Amino acid sequence: xxxxxxxxxxxxxxxxxxxxxxxxxxxxxxxxxxxxxxxxxxxxxxxxxxxxxxxxxxxxxxxxxxxxxxxxxxxxxxxxxxxxxxxxxxxxxxxxxxxxxxxxxxxxxxxxxxxxxxxxxxxxxxxxxxxxxxxxxxxxxxxxxxxxxxxxxxxxxxxxxxxxxxxxxxxxxxxxxxxxxxxxxxxxxxxxxxxxxxxxxxxxxxxxxxxxxxxxxxxxxxxxxxxxxxxxxxxxxxxxxxxxxxxxxxxxxxxxxxxxxxxxxxxxxxxxxxxxxxxxxxxxxxxxxxxxxxxxxxxxxxxxxxxxxxxxxxxxxxxxxxxxxxxxxxxxxxxxxxxxxxxxxxxxxxxxxxxxxxxxxxxxxxxxxxxxxxxxxxxxxxxxxxxxxxxxxxxxxxxxxxxxxxxxxxxxxxxxxxxxxxxxxxxxxxxxxxxxxxxxxxxxxxxxxxxxxxxxxxxxxxxxxxxxxxxxxxxxxxxxxxxxxxxxxxxxxxxxxxxxxxxxxxxxxxxxxxxxxxxxxxxxxxxxxxxxxxxxxxxxxxxxxxxxxxxxxxxxxxxxxxxxxxxxxxxxxxxxxxxxxxxxxxxxxxxxxxxxxxxxxxxxxxxxxxxxxxxxxxxxxxxxxxxxxxxxxxxxxxxxxxxxxxxxxxxxxxxxxxxxxx
Numbered sequence: 001x002x003x004x005x006x007x008x009x010x011x012x013x014x015x016x017x018x019x020x021x022x023x024x025x026x027x028x029x030x031x032x033x034x035x036x037x038x039x040x041x042x043x044x045x046x047x048x049x050x051x052x053x054x055x056x057x058x059x060x061x062x063x064x065x066x067x068x069x070x071x072x073x074x075x076x077x078x079x080x081x082x083x084x085x086x087x088x089x090x091x092x093x094x095x096x097x098x099x100x101x102x103x104x105x106x107x108x109x110x111x112x113x114x115x116x117x118x119x120x121x122x123x124x125x126x127x128x129x130x131x132x133x134x135x136x137x138x139x140x141x142x143x144x145x146x147x148x149x150x151x152x153x154x155x156x157x158x159x160x161x162x163x164x165x166x167x168x169x170x171x172x173x174x175x176x177x178x179x180x181x182x183x184x185x186x187x188x189x190x191x192x193x194x195x196x197x198x199x200x201x202x203x204x205x206x207x208x209x210x211x212x213x214x215x216x217x218x219x220x221x222x223x224x225x226x227x228x229x230x231x232x233x234x235x236x237x238x239x240x241x242x243x244x245x246x247x248x249x250x251x252x253x254x255x256x257x258x259x260x261x262x263x264x265x266x267x268x269x270x271x272x273x274x275x276x277x278x279x280x281x282x283x284x285x286x287x288x289x290x291x292x293x294x295x296x297x298x299x300x301x302x303x304x305x306x307x308x309x310x311x312x313x314x315x316x317x318x319x320x321x322x323x324x325x326x327x328x329x330x331x332x333x334x335x336x337x338x339x340x341x342x343x344x345x346x347x348x349x350x351x352x353x354x355x356x357x358x359x360x361x362x363x364x365x366x367x368x369x370x371x372x373x374x375x376x377x378x379x380x381x382x383x384x385x386x387x388x389x390x391x392x393x394x395x396x397x398x399x400x401x402x403x404x405x406x407x408x409x410x411x412x413x414x415x416x417x418x419x420x421x422x423x424x425x426x427x428x429x430x431x432x433x434x435x436x437x438x439x440x441x442x443x444x445x446x447x448x449x450x451x452x453x454x455x456x457x458x459x460x461x462x463x464x465x466x467x468x469x470x471x472x473x474x475x476x477x478x479x480x481x482x483x484x485x486x487x488x489x490x491x492x493x494x495x496x497x498x499x500x501x502x503x504x505x506x507x508x509x510x511x512x513x514x515x516x517x518x519x520x521x522x523x524x525x526x527x528x529x530x531x532x533x534x535x536x537x538x539x540x541x542x543x544x545x546x547x548x549x550x551x552x553x554x555x556x557x558x559x560x561x562x563x564x565x566x567x568x569x570x571x572x573x574x575x576x577x578x579x580x581x582x583x584x585x586x587x588x589x590x591x592x593x594x595x596x597x598x599x600x601x602x603x604x605x606x607x608x609x610x611x612x613x614x615x616x617x618x619x620x621x622x623x624x625x626x627x628x629x630x631x632x633x634x635x636x637x638x639x640x641x642x643x644x645x646x647x648x649x650x651x652x653x654x655x656x657x658x659x660x661x662x
Contacts, residue, residue: 003416003417003419003420003437003438003439004079004416004437004438004439005079005415005416005419005435005436005437006436006437006438007435007436007437007454008436008454008455008457008458008587008588009435009456009457009458009587009588009589010415010435010436011436012586012587013359013412013415014079014412014413014415016365016366016412017072017076017366017409017412017413018076018080018082018413020365020366020367021072021362021366021367021405021408021409021412022069022072022073022076022085022409022413024366024367025069025072025405025406025409026069026088028397028405029041029042029065029066029069030042030043031043033397035397036396036397037397038057038058039058039062039065040057040058040062041058041062041063041065041066042066042092042095043057044056044057044058044062044063044108044109044112045063045066045092045095045096045099045108046095047108047112048098048099048108048111048112049095049096049098049099050098051095051098055112055113056108056109056112056113060109060124060125060126060227061109061126061129061130061178062108062109063106063107063108063109063130063133063134064126064129064130064133064134065406066092066096067130067133067134067136067137068133068137068406068407068409068410069406069409070089070092070093070137070140070141070150071133071136071137071140071141071406071410072406072409072410072413072414073085073088073089073141073413074089074137074140074141074143074144074145075140075144075410075413075414076413077089077141077144077145078140078143078144079413079416086145089141090147090149093141093149093150093153094149096134096150096153097149097150097153099111100153100156100157103160104156104157104159104160105118105157105160106130106131106134106153106157107127107130107131109125110125110127117222119164119172119174120218120221120222121218121222121225121227122174122175122176122177122214122215122218123177123215123218123219123233123234123240124177124226124227124228124231124233124234125177125227126176126177126178127176128161128175128176128177128178128180128181128204129176129177129178129179129180129181131154131157131158131161131181131184132176132180132181132182132183132184132185133180133184134150134153134154134157134184135154135157135158135181135184135185135187135188136183136184136187137150137154138150138151138153138154138155138188139151139154139184139187139188139190139191140414142191143191151191154188155188155192158185158188158197158200161181161200162196162197162200165200165203165204166200166203167203173207173210173214174207174214174218175204175205175207175208175214175242176204177215177233177240178240178255178257178258178261179204179240179241179258179261179262179265180261181201181204182201182204182205182261182262182265182266182268182269183201183261183264183265183268183332185197185198185200185201185204186198186201186265186268186269186272189201198269198272201265201268201269202269202273205246205262205265205266205269206245206246208241208242208245208246208262209237209241209242209243209244209245209246209248209249210245213237213242214242215233215234215235215237215240215242216234216235219234231306236254236306238253238254239254239255239258239306239308240254240255240258241253241254241255241258241259241262246262246266246278246281247277247278247280247281249281249284249285250284250285250288251285251288251293251309251312252285252288252289252293252300252309253308253309254306254308254309255301255306255307255308256300256301256307256308256309256321256323256326256329257301257307257323257325257326257329259285259289259309259329260289260300260326260329260330260332260333261329261332263282263285263286263333264329264332264333264335264336266278266281266282267282267333267336267337267339267340268336268339270282270340271336271339271340279340282337282340283337283340283341286333286337286346288312289309289330290345290349292312292313292536293309293310293312293313293314293315294315294330294349295315295317295320295322295357295375296352296375296533296535296547296549296554296641297322297352297353297356297357297360297373297375297554297628297641298327298330298349298351298352298353298354298355298356298357298358299320299322299323299326299327299353299356299357299373300322300326300327300330301320301321301322301323301326302314302315302316302319302320302321302322303321304319304321304372304389304390307321307323307326308321312538313536313538313539313540315535315539315541315542316541317374317375317376317541317542317640317641317642318374318375318376318377318378318388318391319374319387319388319391320372320373320374320375321372321390322357322372322373322374322375323371323372323373323404324357324358324360324361324369324370324371324372324373324404324407324408325404325407327353327354327357327358327361327373328353328358328407328408328411330349330350330353331350331353331354331358331411331418334346334347334349334350334353335350335417335418338421338430338432341507342421342423342426342428342430342479342507342509343507343508344481344482344483344484344507344508344509345484345507345508347432347433347481347508348481348483348484348508350418350432350433351433351483351552352552352554354418354433354552355457355552355553355629356552356553356554356628356629357373358408358411358412359629360373360628360629360630360631361373361404361408362395362405362408363395363632363633364586364587364630364633367397368394368395368396368397369395369396369397369404369405369408370392370395370396370404370632371392371396371404372390372391372392374391374639375556375640375641375642376639376640376641376642377391377393377638377639377640378638379393379636379637379638393632393636393637393639394632394636395632415435416437416439418432418433419431419432419433419435419437419439419452420432420439420441422441422442422443424442424443424444426477427443427444427475427476427477428443428476428477428478428479428511429441429443429448429450429476429477429478429479430479430481430509431452431464431478431479431480431481432481433481434452434454434456434462434481434524434526435452435454435456436452436453436454436462437451437452438450438451438452438467439451439452443474443476444474444475444476446469446470446471446474446476447468447469447470448466448468448469448470448474448476448516449466449467449468450464450465450466450467451464451465451467452464452465453465456526456551456552457551457552457553457587457588457589458588458589458590459528460486460525460526460527460528460551461523461524461525461526462523462524463521463522463523463524464478464521464522464523464524465519465520465521465522466516466517466518466519466520466521467518468518469516469517469518472517473515473516473517474515474516474517475513475514475515475516476513476516477511477512477513478511478512478513478516478522479506479509479510479511480509480510480511480512480522480524481508481509481510482505482508482509482510482526483526483551483552484508485531485549485551485552486526486527486528487527487529488500488527489510489524489525489526489527490524490525490526490527491503491510491512491522491523491524491525492521492522492523492524493512493514493520493521493522494520494521495521495523498512526551528550528551528579529550530548530549530550530577530579530592531548531549531550532546532547532548532645533546533547533548533549533554534546534547535547535642541642542642544644544645545642545643545644545645546571546642546643546645547641547642547643548577548592548625548643550579550590550592553589553627553628553629554627554628554641555592555625555626555627555628555641556625556626556627556628556631556639556640556641557569557623557624557625557626557638557639557640557643558624558626558631558634558637558638558639559635559637559638559639560634560635560637561623561624561626562621562623562624563598563621564637564638565598565638566638566639566640566643567640567644568598568599568600569596569597569598569599569621569623569643569644570596570597570598570599570618570643570644570645570646571594571596571597571623571643571644571645571646572595572596572597572645572646572647573645573646573647575594575595575596576594577592577593577594577625578592578593578594579592581593585626585627585630589627589630591624591625591626591627592624592625593622593623593624593625594622594623594625595620595621595622595623596620596621596622596623596643597618597619597620597621597646598618598619598621599616599617599618600616600617600618600619601614601615601616601617602617628641
């Protein structure tokens, strides 16, 4: 099934990826962005291919940036031919093929820098991670163009890996320190039908957490040397989710990106094999992640140290790591969880991460990026407090560790794959995201095409029209996701309003079963109320505060609209929001305004650091909330998603004494 996006909101991003992001990142990979940290990833391949002379530069996983760029370019080519882009990709693939070793091995770091140390440091050195990204690129390019030039390279690479790893005599009983190859091998299995790739993916997943621990054994064999001295990847097994076998894991632990990549692969293998124990493990880990360890913006990984999960309900907003890649991986996982069980809770999380953290990770012009996505920021404090060293209040042009920019590009370029899910066995078309465009699919041996016109991001409406069926009619079920933020959806079938209360709603989907004909039309309206979202009582950092949501978008306060000292603001519990009154951004998502209070002090002379007789007063202010994904695109300043809520008790009128409670 292929969907061509044509949407007033998302077409901007797809076009941006095509016209700005992918070309910009090509320049970055070739070190032609003035002022940006050099990548030299393309040059590494040229040196390994014998086309240039020099030494390897950059991270041990630098190859993966090129692979992700090729994957993003491939999705663009699948949607729309571009002879120049295809020519560039072919030229890069030619260089990559030359860099591949005779036995199929492919990795510029070890080829150039440590040629005798292949496969000796799986815990730290990302060989399988880089291989996985290149395999994904090879599959994507083949699907887009029909060319086998990169697919042949990566099948040789996968075959080589299959000879190196396993439980047979002479093989290494190891697995990757950063999960990724498992996802890629499954995709390679799907495109080639070769079961050895499926079996290898499953091997890597099931070998994880076995005893004695492989990372310790290989560390001893290489005389206890390490690559990353600041992180103990050898002994911190939870960091790489290798502390327990997957079936015994109950909580989301360790490096967030590793966890979600692993779980996406587990979901793939579980859905394909029907393995109930793997399905149960996936569901346990999902519930812990989504219900106890996820920010309201759909980001995960609260600790800057190890870019990791911490504990249940530990979700500080100001020191949040919340890596862009982690939310992208969460989207990969959510999509695959649906294959195990059709439930809208997965698509709800997917939507939350996509509309907030992922697109916040890139500037509106597509040329600057966030690696970290905090929910509260103060640039002046960040300058002096090392606890905030990882947080930026300005997006960067590039990174020495540049995993996030190409990850954003490949997700947005493949966004069409996330709108619908066709379940042929159940004869059901699930609508996951209300993103406008054209799509074609097959159900019950019938070819069907649909068109969606969507204004979902501005007013919560979408119209789905059956454009054609290969016959007079087709009997199937349309399963329409009811977003978790919508209380009372409205539904019309061919102009006749449906009784939603009597419509079958199953696992969060409104199901309409009938014989569909060309010209049939579904109209949906999801009223966009302004919601005051509150955190679980166990989340210390959000207790007594609210976050503002309208539709799929979270909102935030910025200093340039509301002044410095956002912590002084109190939002009255009874205050009503006005939509559009503060303006509408370039993508048509309205700002919100509301009347609130700012607590101020009027002291003569220097105020003591601590005192018992503090007197403060409250002033009426008009607050402007902007969509979170747009923050830091204007002047630098404070930002906050959560704001204190005031119930009006214990305080007097404006200009009089304010009693501080707590």
